[in-house]
Amino acid sequence: MKKYYPVNLDIEGKAAAVVGGGKVAERKVKGLLEAGADVTIISPEITEGLRQWEVQDAIAWRKKEVSVEDLQDAAIVVAATNDAQVNEWIASIIKPNQLVNLADNPEDSDFHTPSIIRRGGLVITVSTSGASPMLSRKITRDIAELYDERYEDYLDFLFAWRERIIKEVKDPGKKRKLLAALVEQDFLDRNDRDASFRILYEKIMEP
Ligand SMILES: C[C@@]1(CC(=O)O)c2cc3[nH]c(cc4nc(cc5[nH]c(cc(n2)[C@H]1CCC(=O)O)[C@@](C)(CC(=O)O)[C@@H]5CCC(=O)O)C(CC(=O)O)=C4CCC(=O)O)c(CCC(=O)O)c3CC(=O)O
Ligand SMILES: NC(=O)C1=CN([C@@H]2O[C@H](COP(=O)(O)OP(=O)(O)OC[C@H]3O[C@@H](n4cnc5c(N)ncnc54)[C@H](O)[C@@H]3O)[C@@H](O)[C@H]2O)C=CC1
Structure with a gap:
């Protein structure tokens, strides 16, 4: 299994492009917004939750299929479509200085999103390096009881x-x-x- 380098990134004001508008995209957007990123969704359709954020001007929405120009200015790219070929294509056109997360391909992602507990400034994150996201969630739930509000x-x-x-x-x-x-x-x-x-x-x- 690969060894990842754990960090806490300051992405406040940084451009994040999220491709796809399903439940996985919505979960990734929630995390990006919590950290103050400047989020643009590229997807022909989006969930009700994403639509709410768009109405509130919390995110921008490009109602279309993804193309190269949509990703050029993003520091962070999340590929969360339900089309493996599209996600793979995104990975192939990404520039070396951009960081990409592929929702369906841990191996080719530059980073994974861990399971998170936040208690003000205390941030506890758990990753299994892609082996079992469900185990990450189970572990954070156990830890959350110990490190409570x-x-x-x-x-x-x-x-x-x-x-x-x-x-x-x-x-x-x-x-x-x-x-x-x-x-x-x-x-x-x-x-x-x-x-x-x-x-x-x-x-x-x-x-
Ligand atoms: C590699 C990684 C990349 C990334 O997404 O960053 C990745 C990849 C994949 N996830 C898949 C499935 C599921 N993921 C979840 C849930 C979460 N997934 C998260 C992270 C990660 N998921 C990264 C690794 C993190 C690690 O190693 O710990 C969490 C922790 C955080 C978050 O999403 O922000 C969040 C829990 C948050 C919480 O509650 O705490 C559930 C459960 C559910 O949705 O309810 C399921 C269904 C059950 C199952 O399949 O196990 C599939 C198969 C897709 C398919 O079937 O096609 C792939 C692709 C593959 O494995 O190939
Ligand atoms: N990493 C994770 O935590 C998890 C990842 N997955 C994977 O994530 C992917 C997405 O899952 P869901 O959100 O449930 O799917 P979904 O089917 O609900 O949403 C897919 C979205 O992608 C959009 N889309 C399709 N083609 C597009 C294109 N060419 N350009 C832009 N947008 C496009 C659709 O309009 C739709 O909004 C799946 O491939 C699944 O395998 C699934 C569960 C958890």
Whole structure:
């Protein structure tokens, strides 16, 4: 099996072309919109969900079969038609600096979309390198119970304090100690997180 390189891409404002307008295209568009991409759908027909986004101006729709010009300016291309030959043709005309995802062909895709859990800034993704998308979904559902909604504002708490520690604490030993103390579980469930961490902070910072 191939080894993939996992990253979290910033695609805000980047052009994404999604070819096909079925349920798979709709799922890929949802993920692209969540990340702020500039999405264009190319398909003679689209689902009701995609149509809603088009009406709201959240995506653009070219009501046609795909051709070369539709893909030229896209940083990311998703080929999600139900015609394997069309998807394969898309892979063959893509430029080396474009990234393509083929909904029916893991081997020839430049990237796969993992199964995702988002808790504010916490993003947990699972991939099976194409072996079993259903297993990815099962695993994220199991993990989702462990890393539940509480993590959303917990992440804000960690982010704010980490920024402050990095800015204010010059002593490397104290900095490490504070950053390690921050992630100790008991802050997750405390209502008085900030107040209790502040006490610890001041104690560690004592000369
Ligand atoms: C390689 C990859 C490329 C990509 O799409 O990026 C790919 C490829 C294919 N999927 C197929 C089928 C299904 N995919 C799903 C669901 C998901 N598929 C997703 C990702 C990926 N799917 C990438 C690998 C990720 C990995 O390895 O983990 C998820 C995780 C994320 C997402 O789609 O964004 C999302 C779950 C999201 C969630 O709920 O968390 C379901 C279930 C359903 O739809 O309910 C089925 C039907 C059941 C079955 O077939 O297993 C087929 C056969 C098509 C056919 O029959 O023709 C192919 C092609 C092939 O395998 O050749
Ligand atoms: N990667 C994944 O997660 C999954 C992938 N699949 C694969 O994804 C593909 C699409 O699945 P669905 O969305 O369920 O299919 P669908 O049949 O609902 O939608 C296909 C869409 O492609 C459009 N289309 C067909 N030819 C076109 C062309 N030449 N140019 C532009 N658009 C064109 C159709 O108008 C339709 O909107 C299938 O090939 C299936 O094998 C299926 C399930 C999950």
